[in-house]
Amino acid sequence: MNHKKQPFQNIGVVGLGLIGGSLGLDLQELGYKVYGLVHRQETASRARELGLATKISTNEIILENCDLVILALPLDELLNPKKELLNALPKKAVITDVGSVKAPILKIWSNLHPRFIGCHPMAGTSQAGVEAGKKNLFKGRPWVSTPDSKTDLEALELVRKLVLSLGSKWITADATNHDEAVALISHLPVLISAALIETVGEEKNNNVYELASKITSSGFADTTRIGGGNPKLGATMASTNSKAILQGLSIYKQCLEKFEKTLIKEDWFALEEKLRRTKKVRSKILSS
Amino acid sequence: MNHKKQPFQNIGVVGLGLIGGSLGLDLQELGYKVYGLVHRQETASRARELGLATKISTNEIILENCDLVILALPLDELLNPKKELLNALPKKAVITDVGSVKAPILKIWSNLHPRFIGCHPMAGTSQAGVEAGKKNLFKGRPWVSTPDSKTDLEALELVRKLVLSLGSKWITADATNHDEAVALISHLPVLISAALIETVGEEKNNNVYELASKITSSGFADTTRIGGGNPKLGATMASTNSKAILQGLSIYKQCLEKFEKTLIKEDWFALEEKLRRTKKVRSKILSS
Numbered sequence: 001m002n003h004k005k006q007p008f009q010n011i012g013v014v015g016l017g018l019i020g021g022s023l024g025l026d027l028q029e030l031g032y033k034v035y036g037l038v039h040r041q042e043t044a045s046r047a048r049e050l051g052l053a054t055k056i057s058t059n060e061i062i063l064e065n066c067d068l069v070i071l072a073l074p075l076d077e078l079l080n081p082k083k084e085l086l087n088a089l090p091k092k093a094v095i096t097d098v099g100s101v102k103a104p105i106l107k108i109w110s111n112l113h114p115r116f117i118g119c120h121p122m123a124g125t126s127q128a129g130v131e132a133g134k135k136n137l138f139k140g141r142p143w144v145s146t147p148d149s150k151t152d153l154e155a156l157e158l159v160r161k162l163v164l165s166l167g168s169k170w171i172t173a174d175a176t177n178h179d180e181a182v183a184l185i186s187h188l189p190v191l192i193s194a195a196l197i198e199t200v201g202e203e204k205n206n207n208v209y210e211l212a213s214k215i216t217s218s219g220f221a222d223t224t225r226i227g228g229g230n231p232k233l234g235a236t237m238a239s240t241n242s243k244a245i246l247q248g249l250s251i252y253k254q255c256l257e258k259f260e261k262t263l264i265k266e267d268w269f270a271l272e273e274k275l276r277r278t279k280k281v282r283s284k285i286l287s288s
Numbered sequence: 289m290n291h292k293k294q295p296f297q298n299i300g301v302v303g304l305g306l307i308g309g310s311l312g313l314d315l316q317e318l319g320y321k322v323y324g325l326v327h328r329q330e331t332a333s334r335a336r337e338l339g340l341a342t343k344i345s346t347n348e349i350i351l352e353n354c355d356l357v358i359l360a361l362p363l364d365e366l367l368n369p370k371k372e373l374l375n376a377l378p379k380k381a382v383i384t385d386v387g388s389v390k391a392p393i394l395k396i397w398s399n400l401h402p403r404f405i406g407c408h409p410m411a412g413t414s415q416a417g418v419e420a421g422k423k424n425l426f427k428g429r430p431w432v433s434t435p436d437s438k439t440d441l442e443a444l445e446l447v448r449k450l451v452l453s454l455g456s457k458w459i460t461a462d463a464t465n466h467d468e469a470v471a472l473i474s475h476l477p478v479l480i481s482a483a484l485i486e487t488v489g490e491e492k493n494n495n496v497y498e499l500a501s502k503i504t505s506s507g508f509a510d511t512t513r514i515g516g517g518n519p520k521l522g523a524t525m526a527s528t529n530s531k532a533i534l535q536g537l538s539i540y541k542q543c544l545e546k547f548e549k550t551l552i553k554e555d556w557f558a559l560e561e562k563l564r565r566t567k568k569v570r571s572k573i574l575s576s
Contacts, residue, residue, distance in 0.1 A: 213576035288501030
């Protein structure tokens with residue numbers, strides 16, 4: 001028996017992929033009854049075998065007694081929720097999500113449910129799907145919530161308690177600031193990284209292309225990792241956050257041109273100084 | 289006793305940092321006598337403690353009986369070799385280097401020594417200095433050699449044998465092609481990565497900057513890793529390979545602008561297709 005009062009009794013998790021499946025495992029460990037809703041029978045069977053939730057179904061009715069429902073769905077399904085799902089969400093339950101773009105989701109969901117709390121847990125691996133769930137995925141990772149003036153503060157506090165019990169760091173932020181921040185650290189890097197892959201792929205001199213392929217180092221692999229990630233996710237993030245991404249891209253192009261200028265001017269002293277500064281800035285950003 | 293005839297008897301290694309120290313360890317393991325030359329007494333003492341070579345000195349005389357000398361020096365020292373070093377290199381010995389840019393090195397060294405073999409082992413970690421040496425650093429990694437019409441083919445064959453005995457993959461390439469390839473996969477990524485760090489560092493909205501710093505993910509860390517690397521090395525690579533880097537940067541900017549256009553046009557289908565292609569191209573490059 002848990003001696004602290006738990007914020008919820010029955011927790012619904014919609015979608016049992018990387019995020020949903022991992023939540024299912026951790027929440028059961030914390031003593032919750034977890035009700036998993038998935039699209040396909042096949043996924044349900046596999047999720048049952050993996051023990052991702054206490055009960056798992058493809059029928060929305062499974063959510064009926066939940067006092068919290070976590071929407072662990074892909075971004076496009078969060079932005080275009082199915083009627084069956086909306087009808088199945090208990091009116092008194094707290095509803096939260098895990099979408100990586102917040103302003104467009106809040107715009108839709110604040111009208112769909114009075115107790116919706118927008119969230120973005122910053123945890124991920126390159127894995128996806130029903131096999132991807134793993135324990136302690138959120139431990140020590142930031143969990144951003146983006147309340148606004150319409151947010152139900154009691155619901156927010158309950159979600160906060162739950163998130164802290166998962167070992168995550170709770171952060172609140174303005175939804176637009178959040179979207180600009182993820183544009184910089186997560187969406188813009190996808191484009192930057194993908195354009196580098198394209199640059200190598202489009203090399204006209206075949207000897208150079210072949211040699212480049214043979215000698216690629218961990219540096220190239222690291223810099224291009226997220227540019228070689230999930231294409232659908234990349235496109236959906238871009239489509240839902242394009243203003244902030246384009247804004248970041250514009251600054252980025254200016255920064256790149258400043259580097260280019262030091263090369264054209266052959267100002268190696270200035271280049272070394274610039275690289276010394278970026279080294280420091282990176283350490284500062286990563287240690288925050 | 290090694291039953292195969294070894295290509296060399298006594299091997300000099302100039303510089304006992306990451307590459308030189310690692311070579312010293314592996315070559316001793318293969319049964320060679322290794323003679324290490326370093327700048328400072330302090331480095332010599334530490335290198336002796338670490339067993340990086342059979343004998344270690346700060347005096348060039350240590351190279352006198354070597355039939356191979358490996359110049360494991362930083363790029364700027366390879367391009368401006370000291371007179372004392374040049375005078376100490378035995379005339380009949382084979383001389384090779386490990387510099388990451390080849391055409392400028394060949395231009396200088398083919399006039400300095402008749403048996404010079406330009407090489408670039410593609411191995412590295414983020415470590416540097418006398419503490420960085422480690423065994424088997426080169427195992428399974430490419431080792432590029434860039435012979436030209438003036439190269440002593442017997443010397444080339446001896447170096448090839450040695451390199452194969454370290455477990456490396458021997459690759460020969462034209463020096464200019466090599467420099468263009470490393471511009472694409474190694475030097476250009478430094479600038480791309482550094483410009484991303486600068487973009488985040490220059491964010492004007494402090495709320496966005498603070499949040500971005502708090503929620504940085506492994507994606508940002510990976511994409512910016514080499515932009516936060518050794519500033520001096522970055523500047524030296526750029527200064528010795530600027531033509532190829534600027535050429536790559538020009539293509540890169542075009543690729544980035546094509547991505548930007550899909551965002552401006554809101555053509556999410558095209559973006560997803562582009563990301564699908566880069567994902568494939570990356571796998572192809574990395575599996576070569």
